[in-house]
Amino acid sequence: MNAYPERLQRALERNETVLMCCNCSIRYSGRAESLLGNGDRIIIIKADKTLIVHQPEGNNPVNYMKPGTSFLMVPKEKGWLLKAANLPLKEFIDIEIFEMHYFYSRKLEDSQSITVAGTEEDMTNMIMQQPELIEQGFKPVSQEEQTKYGYIDVLGYDKDRTLVVVECKRFHADFNAVQQLRRYVEKIKESKGINIVRGILAAPKITPNAEQMLKDWGFEFKTVKPPRYLEEFDKRQRKLEGF
Amino acid sequence: MNAYPERLQRALERNETVLMCCNCSIRYSGRAESLLGNGDRIIIIKADKTLIVHQPEGNNPVNYMKPGTSFLMVPKEKGWLLKAANLPLKEFIDIEIFEMHYFYSRKLEDSQSITVAGTEEDMTNMIMQQPELIEQGFKPVSQEEQTKYGYIDVLGYDKDRTLVVVECKRFHADFNAVQQLRRYVEKIKESKGINIVRGILAAPKITPNAEQMLKDWGFEFKTVKPPRYLEEFDKRQRKLEGF
DNA sequence: GGGGAGAGATGCCGC
DNA sequence: GCGGCATTTCTCCCC
Numbered sequence: 001m002n003a004y005p006e007r008l009q010r011a012l013e014r015n016e017t018v019l020m021c022c023n024c025s026i027r028y029s030g031r032a033e034s035l036l037g038n039g040d041r042i043i044i045i046k047a048d049k050t051l052i053v054h055q056p057e058g059n060n061p062v063n064y065m066k067p068g069t070s071f072l073m074v075p076k077e078k079g080w081l082l083k084a085a086n087l088p089l090k091e092f093i094d095i096e097i098f099e100m101h102y103f104y105s106r107k108l109e110d111s112q113s114i115t116v117a118g119t120e121e122d123m124t125n126m127i128m129q130q131p132e133l134i135e136q137g138f139k140p141v142s143q144e145e146q147t148k149y150g151y152i153d154v155l156g157y158d159k160d161r162t163l164v165v166v167e168c169k170r171f172h173a174d175f176n177a178v179q180q181l182r183r184y185v186e187k188i189k190e191s192k193g194i195n196i197v198r199g200i201l202a203a204p205k206i207t208p209n210a211e212q213m214l215k216d217w218g219f220e221f222k223t224v225k226p227p228r229y230l231e232e233f234d235k236r237q238r239k240l241e242g243f
Numbered sequence: 244m245n246a247y248p249e250r251l252q253r254a255l256e257r258n259e260t261v262l263m264c265c266n267c268s269i270r271y272s273g274r275a276e277s278l279l280g281n282g283d284r285i286i287i288i289k290a291d292k293t294l295i296v297h298q299p300e301g302n303n304p305v306n307y308m309k310p311g312t313s314f315l316m317v318p319k320e321k322g323w324l325l326k327a328a329n330l331p332l333k334e335f336i337d338i339e340i341f342e343m344h345y346f347y348s349r350k351l352e353d354s355q356s357i358t359v360a361g362t363e364e365d366m367t368n369m370i371m372q373q374p375e376l377i378e379q380g381f382k383p384v385s386q387e388e389q390t391k392y393g394y395i396d397v398l399g400y401d402k403d404r405t406l407v408v409v410e411c412k413r414f415h416a417d418f419n420a421v422q423q424l425r426r427y428v429e430k431i432k433e434s435k436g437i438n439i440v441r442g443i444l445a446a447p448k449i450t451p452n453a454e455q456m457l458k459d460w461g462f463e464f465k466t467v468k469p470p471r472y473l474e475e476f477d478k479r480q481r482k483l484e485g486f
Numbered sequence: 487g488g489g490g491a492g493a494g495a496t497g498c499c500g501c
Numbered sequence: 502g503c504g505g506c507a508t509t510t511c512t513c514c515c516c
Contacts, residue, residue, distance in 0.1 A: 017299045019262060019285065021349060031414070031509040032361035033473045039353030042262065042287065048300040056260045056351035057291040059309060060496065063357070064509080066302060091509075104345060106264060108299035110282030114306075118275035120492060147515090151491060170493085171274075174505075179422045180491085207504060229276060274494040303511065307494085334494080363507060390500095394505065413507085417490075423506085450489060 004080060004103055005073040011105035012071060018045040021102040026053060026063050030091030036062060038098065045071065047108065051084050051093065065093055123168045123226045124153045127202065131156065133224055134166060134200060152184050162198055163188065169203035170226045177201055178213045185219075247323060247346055248316040254348035255314060261288040264345035269296065269306050273334030279305060281341065288314065290351065294327050294336065308336055366411045366469045367396045370445065374399065376467055377409060377443060392434060395427050405441055406431065412446035413469045420444055421456045
């Protein structure tokens, strides 16, 4: 029952998802290169031939390969060598497995995809529907017009019919956000052949340095928070803080 | 043997790592909000109380919680409810488990940390040691001097004793890289009180638009690739392309 | 496939 | 803690 190479091959052929817990060392070469000495890790090979390796601590995988990777497992004197190769991406991983604590595979059924709320897109939609969040008299133009000028979040006119470019950030606005806004304002001035275009950065917060840069260039900041839809869920959760 | 709430609690107390394979639905609220309908997923709870949930396809976890999260599992009419809460971060996840395909826990030992080569830092070190990669006569200044002016990758003088700011990118240089370089050049001009400072962007490639912006602002591009150390490993790997 | 930009980005280092 | 920035970033959209 421990013919792991055969079990792995069969599982992969059947598009099963494979879970391994083992002591191993790992070598990677591709976009960069990495070495990782002996230790206990969790290895996942998914139905789409994604490889993910986790150490017992930390958010992120320590090594990984993108979907479409090929695998080959061969016995060694002590343990096994698991080779992973993604030829189109020129990425390679060798996992030397010294001890297999546990091996599991199963066909997983999951047709659902996640829906996320509170993103930057939700922010821009909110502003399109409630333009007064930017300022009184602000009139966004239609979304079709926006796309003509690239990736501008919201384009509109103020009460004096001056063109306004709005850049949204769902969290902190930083240097990048300010320079992005500047690029868009320049782009609009050029394409429309006009000299006066206002730039507004809309976000919950802005860093002091970014705010200085914003003012230096004559742009403005407006405090706007991304919308939330699950307030009730939040309240229920906070009541259960005790566990 | 299927008293999962007790087994989970015991495992967490012992700082074991927990692997679950189950059919579940997931609700998240925190920095944003998300919903995910029924499906088979892999759930990992690590020794440091990180939560990671994977669908059977795709590189990235579909849901996750940072280290230091608290967990509570309670039985329901059909299945269990696994609640995860990180109070300092105001993040909450509810996982409704309808069927537990598999449950495993084990204390994992791993004292190793990964070493990565071919990063931007390796590039800057390479340029410090081989300044001619930028141009003949280029003389980098000491790293202590660099830090005084912030996050400039490499600062030096050309053969005419003109100050040069070098910004490195390990892959494609884009708009952001050019604007970063511009920020640094401006910063240096200001702090040193000089008018003429050259800016060089060093990377394997640059996008056409970024190159135009670079030229418009009077900066230069120099093709430089990040160093590689595992060439032999690469060659061996490419010979094994057949599997 | 490349370019551009968001992400529940994450993680690191510095102040 | 925030700020600034790299990341084997990943992912999506659009050209």
